[in-house]
Amino acid sequence: MEERFSQEFELINQHFQEVFSQLFGGGTARLLLEDQSDILGSGIEIVAQPPGKKLQNLSLLSGGEKALTAIAILFAILKRKPTSFCVLDEIETSLDEGNLDNLSRFIQEFSRDSQFIVITHRRNTMQVSDVLYGIVMEEKGISNIVSVRLEDRAS
Amino acid sequence: MEERFSQEFELINQHFQEVFSQLFGGGTARLLLEDQSDILGSGIEIVAQPPGKKLQNLSLLSGGEKALTAIAILFAILKRKPTSFCVLDEIETSLDEGNLDNLSRFIQEFSRDSQFIVITHRRNTMQVSDVLYGIVMEEKGISNIVSVRLEDRAS
Amino acid sequence: MYLKRLEIYGFKSFANRVRIEFDKGITAIVGPNGSGKSNIADAIRWALGEQSPKTLRGGKMEDVIFSGTQTRKPLGFAEVTLVLDNSDGELPTEFSEVSVTRRVFRSGESEYYINRTPCRLKDIVEMFVDTGIGKDGYSIIGQGRVEEILSMHSESRREIFEEAA
Amino acid sequence: MYLKRLEIYGFKSFANRVRIEFDKGITAIVGPNGSGKSNIADAIRWALGEQSPKTLRGGKMEDVIFSGTQTRKPLGFAEVTLVLDNSDGELPTEFSEVSVTRRVFRSGESEYYINRTPCRLKDIVEMFVDTGIGKDGYSIIGQGRVEEILSMHSESRREIFEEAA
Numbered sequence: 173m174e175e176r177f178s179q180e181f182e183l184i185n186q187h188f189q190e191v192f193s194q195l196f197g198g199g200t201a202r203l204l205l206e207d208q209s210d211i212l213g214s215g216i217e218i219v220a221q222p223p224g225k226k227l228q229n230l231s232l233l234s235g236g237e238k239a240l241t242a243i244a245i246l247f248a249i250l251k252r253k254p255t256s257f258c259v260l261d262e263i264e265t266s267l268d269e270g271n272l273d274n275l276s277r278f279i280q281e282f283s284r285d286s287q288f289i290v291i292t293h294r295r296n297t298m299q300v301s302d303v304l305y306g307i308v309m310e311e312k313g314i315s316n317i318v319s320v321r322l323e324d325r326a327s
Numbered sequence: 328m329e330e331r332f333s334q335e336f337e338l339i340n341q342h343f344q345e346v347f348s349q350l351f352g353g354g355t356a357r358l359l360l361e362d363q364s365d366i367l368g369s370g371i372e373i374v375a376q377p378p379g380k381k382l383q384n385l386s387l388l389s390g391g392e393k394a395l396t397a398i399a400i401l402f403a404i405l406k407r408k409p410t411s412f413c414v415l416d417e418i419e420t421s422l423d424e425g426n427l428d429n430l431s432r433f434i435q436e437f438s439r440d441s442q443f444i445v446i447t448h449r450r451n452t453m454q455v456s457d458v459l460y461g462i463v464m465e466e467k468g469i470s471n472i473v474s475v476r477l478e479d480r481a482s
Numbered sequence: 483m484y485l486k487r488l489e490i491y492g493f494k495s496f497a498n499r500v501r502i503e504f505d506k507g508i509t510a511i512v513g514p515n516g517s518g519k520s521n522i523a524d525a526i527r528w529a530l531g532e533q534s535p536k537t538l539r540g541g542k543m544e545d546v547i548f549s550g551t552q553t554r555k556p557l558g559f560a561e562v563t564l565v566l567d568n569s570d571g572e573l574p575t576e577f578s579e580v581s582v583t584r585r586v587f588r589s590g591e592s593e594y595y596i597n598r599t600p601c602r603l604k605d606i607v608e609m610f611v612d613t614g615i616g617k618d619g620y621s622i623i624g625q626g627r628v629e630e631i632l633s634m635h636s637e638s639r640r641e642i643f644e645e646a647a
Numbered sequence: 648m649y650l651k652r653l654e655i656y657g658f659k660s661f662a663n664r665v666r667i668e669f670d671k672g673i674t675a676i677v678g679p680n681g682s683g684k685s686n687i688a689d690a691i692r693w694a695l696g697e698q699s700p701k702t703l704r705g706g707k708m709e710d711v712i713f714s715g716t717q718t719r720k721p722l723g724f725a726e727v728t729l730v731l732d733n734s735d736g737e738l739p740t741e742f743s744e745v746s747v748t749r750r751v752f753r754s755g756e757s758e759y760y761i762n763r764t765p766c767r768l769k770d771i772v773e774m775f776v777d778t779g780i781g782k783d784g785y786s787i788i789g790q791g792r793v794e795e796i797l798s799m800h801s802e803s804r805r806e807i808f809e810e811a812a
């Protein structure tokens with residue numbers, strides 16, 4: 173049991189480092205067991221260092237850096253154990269255009285193996301989608317679905 | 328003391344209704360004292376009903392509706408007691424283009440009396456600003472300031 | 483396995499029957515604030531067995547049933563059906579297409595179906611065990627919740643890893 | 648009253664001395680993730696007397712001093728100056744321009760100045776009382792915090808109203 177958890181943990185950790193440096197364009201990140209002597213019960217600590225910056229407390233990261241780090245952990249887990257479909261509800265609201273571009277391409281790559289349903293307001297995300305649906309309330313308070321072409325969506 | 332608080336509370340309440348229906352294009356909103364018998368100690372409850380929708384628990388509102396309701400309370404307080412300057416750090420990340428347009432025009436109106444410093448990634452907010460500064464890290468990890476013209480900022 | 487179709491009727495703001503077809507790849511859902519996008523994510527989570535009203539942003543389970551507007555009366559029940567393509571045999575059944583339906587009435591009574599055959603909630607939850615999908619999975623990230631992975635206590639973070647390990 | 652100028656040196660990611668001129672109306676601050684925008688809001692909050700490291704997203708007050716990069720050494724102190732135009736006499740002093748400076752050293756020692764004259768933190772806090780600006784005011788809304796007004800307990804919501812009433 174302990175053996176198995178450590179192996180899995182190490183694999184997710186490796187994926188975390190890969191995905192983090194892909195999304196940030198460098199830098200390092202890793203997961204640490206808070207208490208090495210209690211593998212099956214210990215909490216998990218996150219260490220993240222964006223490129224060119226010094227290693228600091230996670231709380232000093234910016235809003236966008238925190239979101240991107242959390243996304244990197246999510247995709248590290250998905251790399252280790254893919255799910256057949258994944259629903260993401262506006263995960264990219266705090267990202268700037270550059271990071272959003274990176275993330276959109278990353279999800280596009282990932283969508284070869286898993287199906288993605290993404291709820292978004294951002295244009296870059298719409299641009300990498302295969303199909304676009306609009307949810308509207310033609311009658312106030314009642315949701316309906318319409319098909320949307322990308323050109324119709326003003327940025 | 329009780330007299331004074333009730334008067335102030337009523338004024339903020341009126342402003343909340345005005346600002347809410349300006350930002351949502353209709354609907355009603357108000358603040359309630361949870362315990363009318365204890366005016367000086369009671370908690371404050373928020374009731375918000377977007378246009379055309381039934382009155383529901385605040386938790387059922389959408390992400391954007393919640394943000395816009397919170398912003399309406401902030402501006403209701405600022406209307407009652409303006410501060411000479413106000414710093415807003417990315418308050419509009421969950422708003423759609425329509426609501427963002429509304430809010431940007433509202434802040435523009437408001438900036439006749441108060442100075443605003445807004446941190447943003449959204450184009451509509453940049454477009455209503457009088458001055459634009461860019462914060463960049465030409466040297467990794469070190470912040471510097473540059474002057475920016477709107478056309479330079481890709482959407 | 484992939485999600486082929488979603489049918490919603492009477493769930494939250496979906497007073498009309500709505501069908502959404504999905505394909506492999508990326509499907510984007512867009513629309514104004516408050517139009518019902520996150521309600522779709524809630525509908526999927528609910529059909530997979532979610533039992534906590536709070537996770538569905540309500541106070542009680544009845545809050546998922548369409549409660550009416552200024553021009554429409556409330557409905558008496560909510561129903562969501564997920565249709566999954568199982569041609570790769572990931573789900574433990576010989577059907578190449580699997581439909582999962584959940585229905586709840588104002589009385590509090592619930593009904594569950596797999597391929598239109600009545601079943602228990604337990605049967606649905608068990609079908610998805612170990613796929614990462616389902617009520618304790620990590621495959622549905624709700625609005626504003628992605629940063630929670632960082633702010634959780636390290637113990638609850640551990641739970642996510644255990645689900646994946 | 649309005650904020651005319653902000654000078655930052657050694658505060659968080661501002662290793663070089665940076666001066667930002669402000670005018671009335673709306674000034675927008677833009678830039679990539681992690682470039683230092685929210686650090687500017689923190690600098691203003693700190694100069695006005697903020698005492699909680701947690702509100703400034705750090706663990707201890709020393710975390711506000713530039714801690715170095717892979718190519719630069721850490722600095723020994725952080726300093727922020729706010730220059731305010733007081734020609735409308737809102738601040739209780741006869742000066743038409745008021746500058747407020749705060750400095751902190753790695754040793755933990757702090758220095759405060761009003762118009763370059765040493766003073767105590769209390770003097771700065773008192774100067775801004777009742778203006779809605781300052782450490783307990785409602786005029787600085789941090790990143791991701793606007794929705795907090797809705798999720799607060801009704802008692803703490805009351806505090807905001809009392810500050811404004």
Ligand SMILES: Nc1ncnc2c1ncn2[C@@H]1O[C@H](COP(=O)(O)OP(=O)(O)OP(=O)(O)O)[C@@H](O)[C@H]1O
Nearest residue numbers: 389390391494515516517518519520521547548549
């Ligand atoms: N039981 C119900 N009956 C009717 N309407 C409901 C019910 N539950 C929720 N709603 C409505 O659904 C709306 C919220 O929808 P949802 O959260 O899906 O919006 P959204 O499209 O995700 O918006 P945003 O872009 O702001 O996140 C609310 O306005 C709420 O009134």
Ligand SMILES: Nc1ncnc2c1ncn2[C@@H]1O[C@H](COP(=O)(O)OP(=O)(O)OP(=O)(O)O)[C@@H](O)[C@H]1O
Nearest residue numbers: 234235236659680681682683684685686712713714
């Ligand atoms: N004491 C310090 N010394 C050096 N750098 C620091 C210090 N404190 C914080 N930082 C750095 O400042 C950066 C965060 O800056 P800030 O939060 O202002 O970004 P931002 O421009 O607001 O980004 P976003 O758009 O993502 O919100 C972090 O990357 C962090 O490393």
Ligand SMILES: [Mg+2]
Nearest residue numbers: 389390520625
């Ligand atoms: Mg939503």
Ligand SMILES: [Mg+2]
Nearest residue numbers: 234235685790
């Ligand atoms: Mg920021």
